[in-house]
Amino acid sequence: xxxxxxxxxxxxxxxxxxxxxxxxRCENSEYPAIPAFSRLxxxxxxxxxxxxxxxxxxxxxxxxxxxxxxxxVVVLMSSAAAHAEDDYSGPANAPQSVRSPADQPAEVPxxxxxxxxxxxxxxxxxxxxxxxxxxxxxPLAPLNRAVFKFNDKLYFWVLKPVAQGYNVVFREDxxxxxxxxxxxxxxxxRLVNCILxxxxxAAATETARFFVNSTMGVLGFGDAGKIVFNxxxxxxxxxxxLGVYGLGNGFFIVWPIFGPSTLRDSIGFGGDxxxxxxxxxxxxxxxxxxxxxxxxxxxxxxxxxxxxxxEAAIEPYAAVRDGYVQFRNALVDK
Amino acid sequence: MKRILxxxxxxxxxxxxxxxxxxxxxxxxxxxxxxxxxxxxPQYEDPARKADQREKIRSVASAMFDFELIAKRATGxxxxxKSFTPQQRQEFTDLFAxxxxxxxLTRINGTVKGLKIEYLDExxxxxxxxxxxxxxxxxxxxxxxxxxxxxxxxxxxxIYDVYVEGVSLVQNYQSQFRSxxxxxxxxxxxxxxxxxxxxxxxxxxxxx
Numbered sequence: 358x359x360x361x362x363x364x365x366x367x368x369x370x371x372x373x374x375x376x377x378x379x380x381x382r383c384e385n386s387e388y389p390a391i392p393a394f395s396r397l398x399x400x401x402x403x404x405x406x407x408x409x410x411x412x413x414x415x416x417x418x419x420x421x422x423x424x425x426x427x428x429x430v431v432v433l434m435s436s437a438a439a440h441a442e443d444d445y446s447g448p449a450n451a452p453q454s455v456r457s458p459a460d461q462p463a464e465v466p467x468x469x470x471x472x473x474x475x476x477x478x479x480x481x482x483x484x485x486x487x488x489x490x491x492x493x494x495x496p497l498a499p500l501n502r503a504v505f506k507f508n509d510k511l512y513f514w515v516l517k518p519v520a521q522g523y524n525v526v527f528r529e530d531x532x533x534x535x536x537x538x539x540x541x542x543x544x545x546x547r548l549v550n551c552i553l554x555x556x557x558x559a560a561a562t563e564t565a566r567f568f569v570n571s572t573m574g575v576l577g578f579g580d581a582g583k584i585v586f587n588x589x590x591x592x593x594x595x596x597x598x599l600g601v602y603g604l605g606n607g608f609f610i611v612w613p614i615f616g617p618s619t620l621r622d623s624i625g626f627g628g629d630x631x632x633x634x635x636x637x638x639x640x641x642x643x644x645x646x647x648x649x650x651x652x653x654x655x656x657x658x659x660x661x662x663x664x665x666x667x668e669a670a671i672e673p674y675a676a677v678r679d680g681y682v683q684f685r686n687a688l689v690d691k
Numbered sequence: 692m693k694r695i696l697x698x699x700x701x702x703x704x705x706x707x708x709x710x711x712x713x714x715x716x717x718x719x720x721x722x723x724x725x726x727x728x729x730x731x732x733p734q735y736e737d738p739a740r741k742a743d744q745r746e747k748i749r750s751v752a753s754a755m756f757d758f759e760l761i762a763k764r765a766t767g768x769x770x771x772x773k774s775f776t777p778q779q780r781q782e783f784t785d786l787f788a789x790x791x792x793x794x795x796l797t798r799i800n801g802t803v804k805g806l807k808i809e810y811l812d813e814x815x816x817x818x819x820x821x822x823x824x825x826x827x828x829x830x831x832x833x834x835x836x837x838x839x840x841x842x843x844x845x846x847x848x849x850i851y852d853v854y855v856e857g858v859s860l861v862q863n864y865q866s867q868f869r870s871x872x873x874x875x876x877x878x879x880x881x882x883x884x885x886x887x888x889x890x891x892x893x894x895x896x897x898x899x
Contacts, residue, residue, distance in 0.1 A: 478760055479768040481821065590833075668894075669794045671887055672867035679866035680858050687857020 494608045501611040520657040534578040539651040541577025545632040550593035559591040596625030600689035617681040715822040718848035757849035758788035765864035774877040793891040
């Protein structure tokens with residue numbers, strides 16, 4: 358705490374509160390100079406600030422940080438989109454696979470007249486658009502691969518054994534109820550994103566689901582909305598919303614613990630925290646613990662999926678990268 | 692005269708569906724139903740006959756797929772034409788077919804019991820030679836969308852790509868092979884595939 362400066366007491370305090378007698382004396386011009394570090398000044402009670410300071414209020418700081426991030430991302434992504442073609446993963450790709458009609462003539466070997474491909478097994482026109490989207494730049498590849506390896510070990514050495522123990526204690530239906538409870542709690546995230554994407558029917562369904570599940574479903578533990586009224590959940594998030602708005606994937610990121618993501622989806626994840634009730638738990642540790650538990654419980658219901666992906670893959674990292682991007686693109690298109 | 696006219700119309704109505712070429716959905720539904728039937732057949736409960744069952748499913752299922760086209764598209768034009776020799780192409784196609792077959796068998800073994808697949812719709816492209824069939828697998832928490840891309844070849848519809856929740860299998864393998872070819876030669880990639888098949892065999896033996 359900074360001790361009050363020379364003139365500050367005189368300017369601030371005047372008559373607003375009954376003060377220490379010493380302060381009232383300050384108003385008197387007979388005592389113009391008060392030693393700044395006098396014992397009495399230090400003891401004077403400090404008033405709370407009446408006006409919130411725009412730059413000190415933590416909430417506003419959060420919003421401004423998010424806005425700055427968003428701006429940064431838009432800039433990055435527009436440049437990433439421009440370089441996506443050559444960034445992908447090395448030089449061998451440049452000449453191949455996804456070909457737009459524009460560069461096709463260039464690939465015809467010299468000396469031969471350009472002819473339409475006789476064997477067109479590789480180019481099915483209806484799939485070209487999709488193929489072009491699926492390529493994603495991966496400038497962080499070495500780091501991503503390291504984190505991918507870390508997550509792999511984390512899963513097999515820690516999370517899976519712990520989840521197996523957890524599964525012995527809690528039956529599957531209990532864990533499903535817990536997952537339902539959290540899913541119901543996260544309704545705001547889905548609802549806000551439904552609205553942001555203009556999916557008003559889905560938004561209405563989400564609202565109805567929330568009321569039905571919170572009452573009939575007993576605080577959301579039962580998915581009465583699905584079972585009784587056949588109200589389907591719509592898993593929308595901010596990453597998808599940004600995608601619907603036309604923002605590209607950016608580049609691929611593998612986060613420790615959280616796993617595969619893209620720049621856009623990472624931003625979306627951060628943005629969704631603002632409407633995520635769990636993130637408003639105090640202190641931060643509690644909120645992280647609850648959020649972590651939710652994810653762990655979800656994982657306990659999906660044991661074996663990662664193994665299946667890995668078994669079916671010849672190059673697991675590339676398989677997960679491509680699978681994630683394809684899956685997210687499909688969600689955005691939906 | 693009128694009677695003859697009516698008769699011929701009736702005949703036409705009866706004959707037209709029979710003349711119509713096989714539809715993509717039928718080409719899909721027949722073998723899949725047969726696979727499910729074999730899986731649920733009580734005569735294969737005996738562990739000694741499991742290998743029989745596997746082989747039978749494999750022969751039914753592999754007739755549904757156009758493995759040559761799958762292998763081609765999974766490799767991508769560049770590496771198929773530039774990296775592989777003709778013998779390697781053949782070897783790769785056979786190995787990849789075996790690899791995919793093993794995957795398919797391990798996947799369906801545990802999950803198909805009492806499965807009711809919903810066939811949603813089929814879409815043909817303008818040429819009438821390619822089609823997409825959308826299906827839905829009901830699962831406990833949420834349904835899984837499985838779409839099949841099919842192509843008409845020699846009068847038969849065969850699958851050349853499978854989309855699970857919008858993720859194309861062929862494209863996923865293409866991105867894997869592309870990433871492998873960046874660092875390895877064609878022979879190394881084929882060796883890798885062989886090792887993977889060995890792994891699958893080991894796993895199949897240990898799991899029963």
